[in-house]
Amino acid sequence: MTEPAEDRTLLVTGIGELVAHDPAHGPSGVLTDAALVVSSGRVVWTGPAARAPAADDRLDVEGRCVVPGFVDSHSHVVFAGDRSAEFAARMAGEPYTGGGIATTVAATRAASDDVLRHGAGRLVAEMLAQGTTTVEIKSGYGQDVATEERMLRLARELTDETTFLGAHTVPAELDRRAYLDLVTGPMLAACAPHARWVDVFCEPAAATAFDADESREVLEAGIRAGLLPRVHGNQLGPGPGVRLAVEVGAASVDHCTYLTGDDVAALAGSSTVATLLPAVEFSTRSPYPDARALLDAGVAVALATDCNPGSCYSSSMPFVVALAVREMGLTPLEAVHAATAGGAAALRRDDVGTLRPGARADLVVLDAPSHVHLAYRPGVPIVRTVLQGGRPVG
Secondary structure, eight states, X not given: OOOOOTTXXXXXXXXXXXXXXXXXXXXXXXXXXXXXXXXXXXXEEEEEGXXXXXXSEEEEOTTOEEEEOEEEOOBOOOOOSOOHHHHHHXXXXXXXXSTTHHHHHHHHHHSOHHHHHHHHHHHHHHHHHTTEXXXXXXXXSOOSHHHHHHHHHHHHTTXXXXXXXXXXXXXXXXXXXXXXXXXXXXXXXXXXXXXXXXXXXXXXXXXXXXXXXXXXXXXXXXXXXXXXXXXXXXXXXXXXXXXHHHHHTOSEEEEOOSOOHHHHHHHHTSSOEEEEOHHHHHHHTOOOOOHHXXXXXXXXXXXXXXXXXXXXXXXXXXXXXXHHHHHSOOOHHHHHHIIIIIHHHHTTOSSSSOOSTTSBOOEEEXXXXXXXXXXXXXXXXOEEEEEETTEEOO
């Protein structure tokens, strides 16, 4: 397909199934025998193909399914080094503790900007080829001022959704108090200009993570610096992460592997999204979160990859969708919603994750007649075409 000029309209027609997440098309937000029109990088019309307006250019997808571009709201793709031996050890029975993060910190500190830029760019390109058109990227593998700052500076070259995660773990060379002072002082000052979000790994069961009071201190400092809060919580065991996220008004609390009834109730009464990362459970042999129970309680749910070198080295949102259907009780349509509109909510975005008029024209054409094939054909590269802002990529 010829790339459309900025001032030209594009009709995408012959859509067997359009997953628009638009209530104008009924409770499911799905329309069959559909078309959509793109202008200036935005969706301007959706509806039956038989009633489509004229446009300057035309793309006939010949009965295939179209879904919104995936929104991966949790990733750690700026890093150096390899932790495949750690993965192999887990598959042989060793538990995941988060301690391997120090290995990545050492490799990332030693890497040049060019090495980090190339590695992150390769992973984001991998994501885009699999339909991810919006990605969040965290720091957290520097744990000193200079490396955290350059991680975020490099991440900003790839996305506007950048997160300061200096409070990932406590490095061996500093005690907890000294490191908290560094994170909430000089490190935050250096990193805030390159970040939109502040995050913290709140896991009291892990000696190198941060308890509720320490995590609150980090988040409040970030908020004062103009950043928006999010939380890593309840990954390694029950803990205060979920309730802290709700308390500070975090956009998202991520992992949510171990939840109590009180945690679920707190989320249900809040605007905080529960972002689930099932490829982490796959890679660490941890129990899968009960996404069905969360949705049934009225909790907003997102899906993301958590692509990182330790606990989940996968960039594939289709794989995440398949796991959510197979292991966490979601229907295929609920999983696609969580991987698109849910991810957008976790980033407090209303311009991505849907294909309603006014949304950014980020769309994925599947080489399949239905979104169900994302779970029905796991591991198969069924993403045929990706448009980002109305322009074909790849």
